[in-house]
Amino acid sequence: MVILEKPFVSGYLINTLIENQTPVLKTDFAESLPGAENLNLLPEKEFFRLYMETPGIGLYSNSEDSASWIYKNIPESGLASGVKAIKDKHSMREVFARLNPGYFFRKLSFTELQVMDVTMIPKPFVVKPVKGIASIGIRAVFSDDEWPEILRQVEKDRKDYGDAFSDTVMDLDSFLVEAYIQGQEIAVDAFFDKTGSPVIVNIMEHDFASAEDNSDRLYKSSVQIMKRYLQPVENYLSGVSDALGIKNFPMHMEMRITPEGEFIPIEINPMRFAGFCTTDIASYAYGINPYNCFLEQKSPDWNAILEKGSDDVFVMGVIDIPRNLDKHSVNFDYELLQTKLSEVLELRKMDYRVFPMAAFIFARSEKKNHAELKAWLHDDMSDVITKIG
Numbered sequence: 001m002v003i004l005e006k007p008f009v010s011g012y013l014i015n016t017l018i019e020n021q022t023p024v025l026k027t028d029f030a031e032s033l034p035g036a037e038n039l040n041l042l043p044e045k046e047f048f049r050l051y052m053e054t055p056g057i058g059l060y061s062n063s064e065d066s067a068s069w070i071y072k073n074i075p076e077s078g079l080a081s082g083v084k085a086i087k088d089k090h091s092m093r094e095v096f097a098r099l100n101p102g103y104f105f106r107k108l109s110f111t112e113l114q115v116m117d118v119t120m121i122p123k124p125f126v127v128k129p130v131k132g133i134a135s136i137g138i139r140a141v142f143s144d145d146e147w148p149e150i151l152r153q154v155e156k157d158r159k160d161y162g163d164a165f166s167d168t169v170m171d172l173d174s175f176l177v178e179a180y181i182q183g184q185e186i187a188v189d190a191f192f193d194k195t196g197s198p199v200i201v202n203i204m205e206h207d208f209a210s211a212e213d214n215s216d217r218l219y220k221s222s223v224q225i226m227k228r229y230l231q232p233v234e235n236y237l238s239g240v241s242d243a244l245g246i247k248n249f250p251m252h253m254e255m256r257i258t259p260e261g262e263f264i265p266i267e268i269n270p271m272r273f274a275g276f277c278t279t280d281i282a283s284y285a286y287g288i289n290p291y292n293c294f295l296e297q298k299s300p301d302w303n304a305i306l307e308k309g310s311d312d313v314f315v316m317g318v319i320d321i322p323r324n325l326d327k328h329s330v331n332f333d334y335e336l337l338q339t340k341l342s343e344v345l346e347l348r349k350m351d352y353r354v355f356p357m358a359a360f361i362f363a364r365s366e367k368k369n370h371a372e373l374k375a376w377l378h379d380d381m382s383d384v385i386t387k388i389g
Contacts, residue, residue: 001022001023001024001025001047001050001051001057001058001059001060001295002017002022002023002024002025002059002060002061002062002291002295003024003025003027003059003060003061003066003069004024004025004027004029004030004033004061004062004063004066005027005029005061005062005063005065005066005069006029006063006065007063007065007276007355008062008063008276008277008348008350009033009062009277010062010277010280010348011034011035012277012280012283013062013277013280013291014033014034014035014039015035016289016291016292017039017040017291018035018038018039020292020295021040022040022295023040023042023047023050024039024040024041024042024047025041025042025044025047025066025069026041026042026043026044026047027069044069044073048073048074051074052074052077056194056248056297057248058191058248058249058250058294058295058297059079059271060250060271060272060291060294060295061271061272062272062277063272063275064083064087064269064270064271064272066271067083067084067087067270067271070083070271071083071084078246078247079249082244082246082249082270083270083271085244086244086246086251086268086269086270087131087269087270088130088131089128089129089130089131089176089267090105090107090130090174090176092265092267092268093105093176093178095240095243095244096264096265098243099236099239099240099243099265100262100264100265103178103179103264104122104125104178104179105176105177105178105179106121106176106177106178107130107174107175107176107177108174108175108176108177109173109174109175110154110158110172110173110174110175113127113151113154113175113177114151116177118141118144118147119144121141121177122179123141123142123143123144123180124140124141124142124179124180124211125140125141125177125178125179125180126138126139126140126141126176126177126178126179126180127139127141127150127154127175127176127177128175128176128178129171129172129174129175129176130171130174130175130176131171131174135214135215135216135320135356136157136161136172136356137154137157137158137172137175138214139153139154139214140180140211140212140214141180142180142211142212153323154175156323157172157323158172160323160327160356161355161356181256181258181264181266182256182258182259183256183257183258183259184205184256184257185205185206185207185208185254185255185256185266186203186204186205186206186229186233186254186255186256186257187203187204187206187219187252187253187254187274188200188202188203188204188229188233188237188252188253188254188255189201189202189203189250189251189252189273189274189279189282189290190233190237190250190251190253191248191249191250191251191293191294192237192241192246192247192248192249192251193247193248193297193299194247194248194297195247196241196245196246196247197238197241198234198237198238198240198241199293199294199299200230200233200234200237200300200302201273201279201282201288201290201293201294201300202221202273202274202279202281202282202285202286202288202290203221203225203226203229203230203233204219204220204221204225204274204281204316205219205220205221205225206218206219206254207219207220207373207377208377209377209378215318215320216317216318216320216357217317217318217319217320217376217377218315218317218373218376218377219278219281219315219316219317220313220314220315220316220373221281221282221285221286221313221314221316222285222310222311222312222313222314223305223306223308223309223310223311223312224311226286226302226305226306227306230302230306232263233255233263236255236263236265237253240265240268248297249270249271250270250271250272250273250294251268251269251270251271251272251273252268252269252272252273252274252275252279253265253267253268253269254266254267254268273290274316276348276350276360278316278360279291280346280362281314281316281362284314284345284346284362284364285312285314286300286305287305288300288305311366311367312364312365312366312367313364313365313370313373314362314363314364314365315341315361315362315363315364315365315373315376316360316361316362317341317360317361317362317363317376318357318359318360318361319337319357319358319359319360319361319381319384320356320357320358321352321356321357321358321385322385325385325387327352327353328353329387329388330352330385330386330387330388331385331386331387331388332352332358332359332384332385333383333384333385333386334347334349334359336383336384337359337361337381337384338361340372340375340376340379340384341361341363341365341372341376342363342365342366342369342372343363343364343365343366343369344361344362344363345362345363345364346361346362347359347360347361347362348360348361358385
């Protein structure tokens with residue numbers, strides 16, 4: 001079963017739901033989507049009755065906006081309690097603290113953040129919304145001198161994007177201050193099956209241009225990446241499953257691997273895989289339909305997939321409008337953007353006057369072209385994003 005909500009639904013997901021005639025909650029948003037007349041739309045009462053009366057059935061959503069439907073219709077369900085627990089980054093930090101003892105974190109209101117004595121906070125540290133999306137309001141702090149400007153940037157994010165997402169998805173009034181984790185960042189799409197066992201459908205390395213960078217410019221997935229992380233991430237998720245006791249539950253997790261090899265979660269996003277349907281990259285990289293994996297409770301045949309040994313790297317890139325620019329006073333050249341990578345598989349244009357990004361791009365990079373990935377990561381996109389007037 002699926003709930004479709006703002007901000008974005010990919011054609012790939014819609015076609016999957018049409019092909020399988022998966023029950024979809026009938027909402028104004030779902031009815032507005034291209035191809036909605038072919039979806040198996042069920043009225044609210046019928047949809048949630050079917051969910052509660054069907055043992056073992058899973059519920060997926062493309063967006064955490066759907067949590068409001070869960071809280072309204074099945075507030076006492078295990079699904080509702082799981083979503084609430086995972087969506088609150090502070091409560092999850094308390095869970096992670098049991099798995100990674102000694103990790104520093106603190107919860108503050110934005111008002112408290114404004115008067116915080118930054119000299120008393122161990123550095124480097126990260127400030128981030130307790131509930132958030134798309135790196136909005138997230139900044140890394142490496143010195144006391146940086147703090148006034150970073151605080152100004154966070155306040156600008158509150159002004160620019162405070163109304164772009166519902167309170168269920170993002171809360172720019174409550175923040176975490178937590179230790180900055182050194183090491184490689186990865187993003188994991190997975191679910192706990194009916195028994196609570198973790199099933200991984202994709203892992204991406206998230207690369208940054210510098211320690212101060214917090215953009216979503218470059219995510220990479222490949223056979224080598226899957227081989228590197230599949231087993232240790234699965235082992236860590238087994239610990240998360242034991243701590244939370246959640247079953248039949250999709251999620252997107254971000255974590256870092258320290259130089260000592262410790263896996264430390266950054267956050268878990270409930271009910272969905274990678275946001276804005278970017279989990280679709282798994283279909284390009286491995287021929288996997290991640291939605292079907294969860295809805296049918298099937299694990300990808302990773303042994304067969306990883307035997308292929310391809311050197312290709314599959315890219316999911318996000319192009320943001322720089323925060324110092326007025327997003328209402330820029331033009332974006334999508335055609336020029338696509339020339340920056342050797343094999344673009346798909347371009348998704350976004351309304352950058354509403355959202356913090358202008359485009360999502362999927363691409364394949366053969367071994368001979370891997371140098372383009374570093375160039376892509378460090379490209380300031382000044383030729384693609386131009387001021388009006």
